[in-house]
Amino acid sequence: MKHSLTAIAVLLASTSFAMAEGELQLFNWGDYTSPELLKKFKDETGITVTVTDYDSNDASLAKIEAGGHGFDLVVPSANYVQIFVEKGLVSELDLSRLPDHGNIAPEWMDVPYDPGRKYSVPWQWGSTGIGVNTKVYSGDINTSALFMDPPPELEGKINVTPEMNDVLSLAIMYEGGEPCTEDTEVLRKVRDTLVAAKPKWQSMDYGMTEKMSANDVSASVYWNGAMFRVRLQNPDVKFGYPQEGYPLWMDQVMLLNDARNVDQAYTFLNFILQPENAALISAYARYANGIAGSEAFMPEDMKDAPEIKIPEEYRAAGRFLPTCSPKAQEYYTAIWTELQK
Structure with missing residues (x-):
């Protein structure tokens, strides 16, 4: 009997280990992970990926810093x-465990925030601009004036996504400053203009894919891929690139230093470095990715989409956001807190 119990204990232990070997916890932005990608990954590797959503970089950072989260991978933006x-909070990658690391496109390899991609691999990249229902408003959509000084047609019908860095960067560039500025004169203008504009907004919310598709909101500060998805359901919606300046961003996957499923994490990281798999990520969320050769596997309607292929006249206005200094972040937080009142 003793030997039987021992054998059962060993069997249970090995079964538990096998189950752990087949699990992975991904902490990612909401509505941003392709179910088809996860199914293919499980079919090929036997690993089940559980996705937990967040809605902002600050929310993900706070959750990770608090500890006890149980996540293996996180997907922060460049800044x-x-x-x-x-x-x-994250581990340097063992590149010997990522044989497809070389698939990262050259322009996305030596990025300022992670030279040589020692800590991260690309997920998707895009821009923050303004989606507008052109049946409601037929004027110029390529300006941040749409939310900083809303035209009469859009008063009470515009949403501003509650993503502090994107919104304040748009506002700062509209007022002639640079993102992460510590210039108090510029920041005072930004605060005053935003506070004056807020009563003319309908909301500060996420979930615009559904609301703009259904004509519940007529304009929104939002992300290009999401507005692409809206246009597919509501052809009247167009995406504007603010000529005063707008953020470019890239989200990337990073291995948390307290990850429990490290082997599975490396398997997943290498999986998404393969062009056909990177294309599945893009095909779902409708953003570009940083993997060379993935274009060949992309949906046909993405190749010339105006939300993906930035019009030549607005390309120079896009800029990647730097990591703000503690002082700049303090100013940002003060403005944002006042805006939430």
Whole structure:
């Protein structure tokens, strides 16, 4: 009997280990992970990926810093990568375990926030602009004036996504400053203009894919891929690139330093570095990715989509956001807090 019990205990232990070997916890932005990708990954590797959503970089950072989260991988934006690194929340990647690391497109390899891609691999990249229902408003949509000084047609019908860095960067560039500025004169203008404009907004919310498709909202500060998805359901919606300046961003996957399923995490990271799999990510969320050769596997309607292929006249206005200094972040937070009142 003793030997039988021992054998059962060993069997249970090995079964538990096998189950752990087949699990992975991904902490990612909401509505941003392709179910088809996860199914293909499970079919090929036997690993089940559980996705937990968040709606902002700050929310994900706070959750990770609090500890006890149980996540293996997280997907921060470029301007948060160094914050995660400096706080010791992520591990440097063992590139020998990523044989497809070389598939990262050259322009996305030596990025300022992670030279040589030692800590991250690309997920998707895009821009923050303004989606507009052109049946409601037929004027110029390529300006941040749409939410900073809303035209009469859009008063009470515009949403501003509650993503602090994107919104304040748009506002700062509209007022002639640079993102992460510590210039108090510029920041005072930004605060005053935003506070004056807020009563003319309908909401500060996420979930615009559904609301703009259904004509519940007529314009929104939002992301290009999401507005692409809206246009497919509501052809009247167009995406504007603010000529005063707008954020470009890239989200990337990073390995958390307290990850429990490290082997599975590396398997997943290498999987998404393969062009056909990167294309599945893009095909779902409708953003570009940073993997060379993935274009061949992309949906046909993405190749010349105006939300993906930035019009030549507005390309120079796009800029990647830097990581703000503590002082700039303090100013941002003060303005944002006042805006929430």
